[in-house]
Amino acid sequence: MKRSNAPIFWGLFGAGGMLSALLGPMLVFITGIAVPLGFLLPREQMSYPRMLAFAQHWAGKSFVFVVIALFIWHAAHRIFHSLHDFGIHGGTLAKLLCYGGALVVTLLALWSLLAVGF
Amino acid sequence: MSQPRNEVVGGRRPYRRSMTGWWRRDPFFVRYMIREATALVVAAYSIVLLAGVLSLAQGEAAWNAWLAAMRSPISIALNLLMLVGMIYHSYSWFEIMPKTMPAMFVGGKRVTAATITMFGLVAAVAAALALFAAAWVLRP
Amino acid sequence: MAEAGKTIEIEVLRYRPEQDAAPVTQSYRVPFTDDMSVLQGLQYIKDHLDGTLSFRWSCRMAICGSCGMMIDGRPKLSCKTFLREFHPGKLRIEALAHFPIERDLVAGVDDFLVKLESIKPYLIPKEPRRLDEGEYLQTPHELERYEQFSSCINCMLCYAACPQYGLDSKFTGPGVLALLHRYNADSRDGGRDERMQLVNAEEGVWSCTAVGYCSEVCPKAVDPANAVNQNKVNSAKDYFLRFLRPRGARNGASK
Numbered sequence: 001m002k003r004s005n006a007p008i009f010w011g012l013f014g015a016g017g018m019l020s021a022l023l024g025p026m027l028v029f030i031t032g033i034a035v036p037l038g039f040l041l042p043r044e045q046m047s048y049p050r051m052l053a054f055a056q057h058w059a060g061k062s063f064v065f066v067v068i069a070l071f072i073w074h075a076a077h078r079i080f081h082s083l084h085d086f087g088i089h090g091g092t093l094a095k096l097l098c099y100g101g102a103l104v105v106t107l108l109a110l111w112s113l114l115a116v117g118f
Numbered sequence: 119m120s121q122p123r124n125e126v127v128g129g130r131r132p133y134r135r136s137m138t139g140w141w142r143r144d145p146f147f148v149r150y151m152i153r154e155a156t157a158l159v160v161a162a163y164s165i166v167l168l169a170g171v172l173s174l175a176q177g178e179a180a181w182n183a184w185l186a187a188m189r190s191p192i193s194i195a196l197n198l199l200m201l202v203g204m205i206y207h208s209y210s211w212f213e214i215m216p217k218t219m220p221a222m223f224v225g226g227k228r229v230t231a232a233t234i235t236m237f238g239l240v241a242a243v244a245a246a247l248a249l250f251a252a253a254w255v256l257r258p
Numbered sequence: 259m260a261e262a263g264k265t266i267e268i269e270v271l272r273y274r275p276e277q278d279a280a281p282v283t284q285s286y287r288v289p290f291t292d293d294m295s296v297l298q299g300l301q302y303i304k305d306h307l308d309g310t311l312s313f314r315w316s317c318r319m320a321i322c323g324s325c326g327m328m329i330d331g332r333p334k335l336s337c338k339t340f341l342r343e344f345h346p347g348k349l350r351i352e353a354l355a356h357f358p359i360e361r362d363l364v365a366g367v368d369d370f371l372v373k374l375e376s377i378k379p380y381l382i383p384k385e386p387r388r389l390d391e392g393e394y395l396q397t398p399h400e401l402e403r404y405e406q407f408s409s410c411i412n413c414m415l416c417y418a419a420c421p422q423y424g425l426d427s428k429f430t431g432p433g434v435l436a437l438l439h440r441y442n443a444d445s446r447d448g449g450r451d452e453r454m455q456l457v458n459a460e461e462g463v464w465s466c467t468a469v470g471y472c473s474e475v476c477p478k479a480v481d482p483a484n485a486v487n488q489n490k491v492n493s494a495k496d497y498f499l500r501f502l503r504p505r506g507a508r509n510g511a512s513k
Contacts, residue, residue, distance in 0.1 A: 001455055001459035001462070002459060002460070003455075003497070004459055004460040004462070005497075006460065007493060007494040007497035007498065010490060010494060011498075016160070017207075017211055018211070020160045020163075020204065020208075021208040021211035021238075021242060022208070022241065022245040022246075023245055023246070024160065024204040024208060025201060025208055025246055026246035026249040027249070028197055028200045028204050029201055029250075030249070030250065030253050031166075032163075032166070032188065032193070032196075032197030032201070033194060033201065036185075036188045036193070036194065036197075037189075037194065041253055041254070041257055042257055042258055044258045045253065045256075045257050045258060046188075047258075048182065050258065051174055051181065055174055064167065064171060067164070067167060068164050068167050068168055068171070069164075071161070071163060071167075072160075072161060072164040072165075074160055075158070075160045075164065076161070078157035078160075079157050079158070079161065081154070082151075082154045082157065084425065085141065085151070085154070085421065085425070087137070087425070105164060105165065105168055108168060108172060109171055111175075112168075112172045112174065112175040113171055113175075115175040116171075116174055116175050129275065129276065130275065130360060130366075131275035132275075132358030132359060133280065133281060133359040134358045134359075135281075135355070135358075135359070137356075137425055140424060141421065143331055144331060144332070146474065147421065150470075214470060216484075217468060217481075217484050217488075218468075218487040218491060219484075219488065219491075220488050228402075
């Protein structure tokens with residue numbers, strides 16, 4: 001029987017799932033609700049100078065990249081399998097859309113985070 | 119899918135039932151589909167962040183436009199929905215996590231799945247508080 | 259036989275290949291007492307109402323694994339389910355899901371049997387052992403590592419519960435993978451490497467999406483979901499670390 005390459009995608013799925021399970025809710029709260037509304041945290045927390053400095057620092061850069069990348073690879077794997085659950089057996093096309101999409105997001109994130117400089 | 123050879127012998131005519139709508143047949147399956155659907159929330163947040171870093175890379179004007187979008191009532195509403203989705207993802211993740219682990223024993227007694235889930239949820243709450251604390255410490 | 263009083267309507271999905279193009283529902287009104295199982299209800303139908311009804315059964319005590327069927331949409335052993343649970347409503351019975359229907363409540367289980375044989379469900383010694391070496395010794399802890407997975411009665415309720423098996427029967431499935439794990443986790447066994455080939459395939463553990471319903475319906479608390487998903491970790495370890503192991507090394511240790 002042919003060995004499956006699933007472990008690669010499952011590994012990314014697992015890492016992304018764990019990261020989003022631990023940090024997802026608070027990240028959404030901080031970036032999507034608290035700071036935009038100035039609730040519990042000031043609006044200035046996400047001002048351009050502060051966020052630029054954050055993204056230019058190696059720690060901030062890595063953190064944002066890891067979150068974007070692992071979250072999207074987690075989602076791609078799950079969505080691909082959910083299509084199968086719904087009876088959509090796109091095979092190669094489905095794989096290309098899901099994992100290809102995740103790759104696009106990853107590369108765009110990488111480019112942006114490098115483009116902001118150090 | 120080809121029929122096993124012995125099915126054509128002896129007047130057998132097996133009837134294969136449809137899987138259409140399988141997940142609607144039991145609440146257990148509906149909950150499973152909801153759990154899997156939280157992947158859309160995780161994807162959505164990743165894309166929101168991606169839009170952010172793309173804007174950041176394009177300069178102050180682009181960033182402020184993204185920020186303004188994030189402050190809009192529609193965005194706040196969607197983020198509240200995303201928050202609910204993320205929380206359910208977190209809960210369902212630790213609910214299923216014990217299934218991936220071999221049996222663990224502490225003091226001769228088997229550690230139950232419920233205990234493992236509880237530890238996971240406690241870790242999630244701790245991580246959330248730590249993240250908030252980090253943001254708090256770094257606030258202007 | 260039955261005391262005066264209670265009856266329940268049992269709706270059965272009939273299928274007679276020689277006369278039916280497709281399955282057809284037939285209702286029976288069955289008198290019952292609180293101690294009667296669904297199996298006994300079916301036996302009443304066959305004995306008194308309709309001798310043509312076909313269904314599998316044997317031990318009547320939830321150990322042979324013969325009487326699995328869909329009872330009100332859920333995979334259950336008919337000998338372990340009671341009519342009183344459904345009274346005063348009606349009860350719908352169908353052959354075990356995700357298997358083809360041979361006749362009435364008899365499911366075609368050829369596929370399961372083929373899969374059962376395919377995983378080498380027997381102890382493969384680590385090295386040849388002579389009779390004068392005596393028995394294998396096993397500590398209670400070593401027993402505990404596989405005992406729960408040895409409780410499987412091959413009733414196939416987990417296959418009826420598993421939507422991935424229903425969607426694609428190439429999937430080896432929960433029960434067979436649990437049995438595979440039972441042998442891998444047994445300290446007497448050295449056949450892990452041989453079985454890993456099946457585990458690592460797409461039809462092995464990688465068709466599972468951790469729905470978990472298999473473990474919910476198992477009448478013997480085998481927890482097949484645990485067996486399958488634990489082996490995702492083992493399979494991933496095998497995938498990433500395979501180049502680190504010296505060629506020809508036989509990993510007999512069931513870690």
